[in-house]
Structures are given as C-alpha cells and as structure tokens.
Amino acid sequence: MKPKLVISSGAGISAESGVSTFRDAGGLWENYPVMDVCSAEGFVRNPALVHQFYNERRKGLMKCQPNAAHAGLVELEKWYDVYVITQNVDNLHERAGSSRILHLHGELMKVRSMRDETRVYTLDEEHLETTPDTRDSHGDPVRPHIVFFQEAVPNIERAIEWTREADIFAVIGTSLAVYPAASLLNYVRPGVPVYYIDPRPAAVPEYVTVIPRPATEGVAELIRLLRPEETARK
Numbered sequence: 001m002k003p004k005l006v007i008s009s010g011a012g013i014s015a016e017s018g019v020s021t022f023r024d025a026g027g028l029w030e031n032y033p034v035m036d037v038c039s040a041e042g043f044v045r046n047p048a049l050v051h052q053f054y055n056e057r058r059k060g061l062m063k064c065q066p067n068a069a070h071a072g073l074v075e076l077e078k079w080y081d082v083y084v085i086t087q088n089v090d091n092l093h094e095r096a097g098s099s100r101i102l103h104l105h106g107e108l109m110k111v112r113s114m115r116d117e118t119r120v121y122t123l124d125e126e127h128l129e130t131t132p133d134t135r136d137s138h139g140d141p142v143r144p145h146i147v148f149f150q151e152a153v154p155n156i157e158r159a160i161e162w163t164r165e166a167d168i169f170a171v172i173g174t175s176l177a178v179y180p181a182a183s184l185l186n187y188v189r190p191g192v193p194v195y196y197i198d199p200r201p202a203a204v205p206e207y208v209t210v211i212p213r214p215a216t217e218g219v220a221e222l223i224r225l226l227r228p229e230e231t232a233r234k
Contacts, residue, residue, distance in 0.1 A: 005080035005226070006166035007073060008159075008184050010087045012173020012198055013215040017064045019090050039149040047132045047143075054144045057108055058128040061090050069172065070096035072219035079228055080168070085159045087174065087181050089146060102162065104155050104181055106146035113140040120145055156180045163187040170195040170222060173215045176202040195222055 011019070036042045037053040074097045076082050084093050084101045089108040093101045113119035113136055121136060134142050147153055159181075163169065169188045175198070176182045185204070188194055196204055197211045197218030204210065209225075211218045 002079065002081045003167040004083065004165055005076060005168045005170065006083045006085065006162050008085045008087075008163075008169070008171045008174065008181065009093070010172070010174025010178070010181070013069050013086075013219075014064070014067075014088050014090055014092055015173065016069065016214060016216050017067045017090075017092055019061065019064050019088075019092070035149060038146075040151050043143065043148060050144065051129075051131050051134075054108065054146065055129040057089075058123065061108060062125060062128070064090070064092065066092045066096035067216055069215035069219040070098070072216075072223055074098055075223060076226065079226070083162050083166075085162060085181075085184065087178060102155050102159055104147070104153055104159060106144070108144075108146070110145035111142040112145045113138065114143050115140040153180055159184060160187050164189065166192055168193050168195075168226065170197065172197045172218065174198065175200075176204070195225070197222065 032049065032053075036046065037050050043050045070092050073082055073084060073093070077099060082098065082100065084098050085104060086093055086101060087104050089103065089106050091107065091109050109123050111121050111123065111130055111134075116138075119136060119138065119140070121142070123130075130142060130144075132141065136142055163184045164187050166188060169185075169192055171185070171194070174181070176185070185194070194208045195211060196208050197213060197215060199212060199214050201210050201212050211221050213221065
C-alpha cells in the first residue's frame, strides 16, 4: 500500500500557466469590485454580470495548459497515493492527469441547477457561455458551480478527513490567508512531514519545511525530496 500524500493547492500552482487572479488586477474585473461578481449577494443583485464574468474566465482558461507543477503531482503517483485538495476552480489538475481531486471553491467548467444543486453539468469548448436565461433539460435556470463569497464550503469536511489521513502533507502556491482552506494545516497529525512551496511564503510553524520557490521549481524539489532512494539512484 502506498503512503498517502495530500496536496493543498492554491492560485500559485496555476499562475505559471497564465491563469490570472483578482490579486493580479487589484481585486477588480473591468472596474467591478470582487464582491459584485463573486458573491452570493452580487449574483442576486446582478446575475447577468456574474454569468458574464464566468464566461470570460472560461474563455481565458481555454488558452491555458497544465504546467510542470501539475505534471509533477501526477509523477508522484508512481510512489504515493496522491490526493489533491485545491482552492482553484480551473481544471488544470484534471487535464494534467491527477487521479483524486477535491475542489473546495467549485469548478469553472461546470454549472448547476438553481432548483436542485445535485444536478451539475460540465460545459465544453463549444458551450462556454451561460446567461440568466440558460435552462437545463429540466427547465431549471443554472448558475456557476462556484462557491461564492458568503456561501458555505461544502467539501471542507471531506478535505479535513483527507488531511487527517495524510502520511505526508504539502501546501503549494497559497498565501495561507483564505479560510477555511488555510485551516487544513491544523488537522495534520503530529509527526507527519509538511512541506510548503510558495515564492513568498507566509509564516508557518517550525516543523514545516519551506521551499520558497514558484510552483514548478518547488514541485521539482518536492519530487527530489520524496522520490524513494532506490529510484533516485537509477
């Protein structure tokens, strides 16, 4: 049985693929504050604007490809059962080939029924755009399958469960400022090795091994550290 390696990834792992964040634009999108386009209140107030925002993000995602950091996590599956908990709404982990992925904040390429949240639909490159008038096959209006600000994070309990079971835990590309994702560190069992990859790392406890590099370089270093010795010598 392989050891369980649990990864918590943030925006930094996708930055080198060209996926932009609000932090890049000073928290604005075409001069709209983040709360106008990414909050539950904003969606109620102006659903057309929110649909437009996510339409544009999907178009941008189509131009991006997984990078060496995403691919490196797939390589680690040779030696570990790798579980990826991501704050990212992009699908780059999936496109790179990771086997087990849990999205905390939703998925950009999916929408769901506003009447039955269990009805979730995956969009494709030919159908990237939705509006308040878009309906599913049941006649329900749909919304982005995104956890808006002011909404609960439904997958956090499962993420905590994965974290508690980790034999090794790694944080990649996050400022550790976004909760509840940042709290996962608190659920790592005592004595479990913890790695933190970020070019501008936040303050962390002494037991955490900090790799102050961009995600692609940091994951390469993580592979070097975690690769079994016999394989490393070949």
